[in-house]
Amino acid sequence: MAEVTLKSIEKTYPNGFKAIHGIDIDIDDGEFIALVGPSGCGKSTLLRMVAGLESITGGAVSISGREVNGLEPADRDIAMVFQNYALYPHMTVFNNMAYGLKNRRMAKDEIDSRVRKAADILELAPLLERRPQQLSGGQRQRVAMGRAIVREPSVFLFDEPLSNLDAKLRVQMRVEVKKLQRQLGTTSLYVTHDQVEAMTMADRLVVMNAGVAEQIGTPIEVYDRP
Ligand code: ADP
Numbered sequence: 001m002a003e004v005t006l007k008s009i010e011k012t013y014p015n016g017f018k019a020i021h022g023i024d025i026d027i028d029d030g031e032f033i034a035l036v037g038p039s040g041c042g043k044s045t046l047l048r049m050v051a052g053l054e055s056i057t058g059g060a061v062s063i064s065g066r067e068v069n070g071l072e073p074a075d076r077d078i079a080m081v082f083q084n085y086a087l088y089p090h091m092t093v094f095n096n097m098a099y100g101l102k103n104r105r106m107a108k109d110e111i112d113s114r115v116r117k118a119a120d121i122l123e124l125a126p127l128l129e130r131r132p133q134q135l136s137g138g139q140r141q142r143v144a145m146g147r148a149i150v151r152e153p154s155v156f157l158f159d160e161p162l163s164n165l166d167a168k169l170r171v172q173m174r175v176e177v178k179k180l181q182r183q184l185g186t187t188s189l190y191v192t193h194d195q196v197e198a199m200t201m202a203d204r205l206v207v208m209n210a211g212v213a214e215q216i217g218t219p220i221e222v223y224d225r226p
Pocket residue numbers: 013014015017019037038039040041042043044045046
């Protein structure tokens with residue numbers, strides 16, 4: 001069970017700027033939550049605090065009932081999917097997906113089996129020996145997903161993962177990502193500035209403004225208001 005609990009979360013940056021003002025969110029196991037709101041409202045600050053890439057200056061983040069405030073990203077049972085994919089250009093698709101697992105000194109057979117399983121799910125099996133520049137944008141995005149999947153995390157953290165794709169591919173990929181998330185049942189926190197994307201993918205949305213969660217609810221609750 002991978003609930004994620006954000007309790008009275010605050011962030012004050014070292015320059016004194018307060019980016020997050022006491023946010024409370026309870027995310028259920030398997031739930032897909034989208035963080036939406038205008039540029040600068042604090043979405044990625046909040047996501048990075050859950051990831052452990054940014055320190056928490058007030059409140060607590062818990063994953064599966066365990067407070068993670070002081071833990072390194074590698075110890076949080078999360079995987080991030082970034083906007084720029086962050087693929088290694090000189091490595092094959094296989095090695096891009098395997099890289100993090102190799103660093104953990106996982107057994108070779110286990111790495112092989114995880115990468116092949118992810119490649120099957122993502123329809124990347126025929127492309128494992130290619131390098132990123134030999135892939136389409138959608139395929140690269142799938143490799144980025146693959147790198148997250150092979151970690152078999154309890155939580156996916158998405159930072160605008162589709163925003164570099166063209167409009168048509170973006171629509172196609174949001175269906176794919178959503179289907180995959182449902183299939184794996186992995187609790188997900190998804191940052192986007194695209195309201196349609198949020199509405200079509202998320203079980204619930206958190207509408208942020210100036211560091212505050214203004215509304216939390218299902219797409220219907222959030223967008224069907226008078
Ligand atoms: P969003 O992801 O919603 O666009 P961010 O979380 O990136 O917003 O930023 C929230 C606010 O915090 C913005 O006003 C931004 O300028 C500010 N901010 C982000 N990083 C820093 C930093 N390292 N130091 C000071 N302020 C920052």
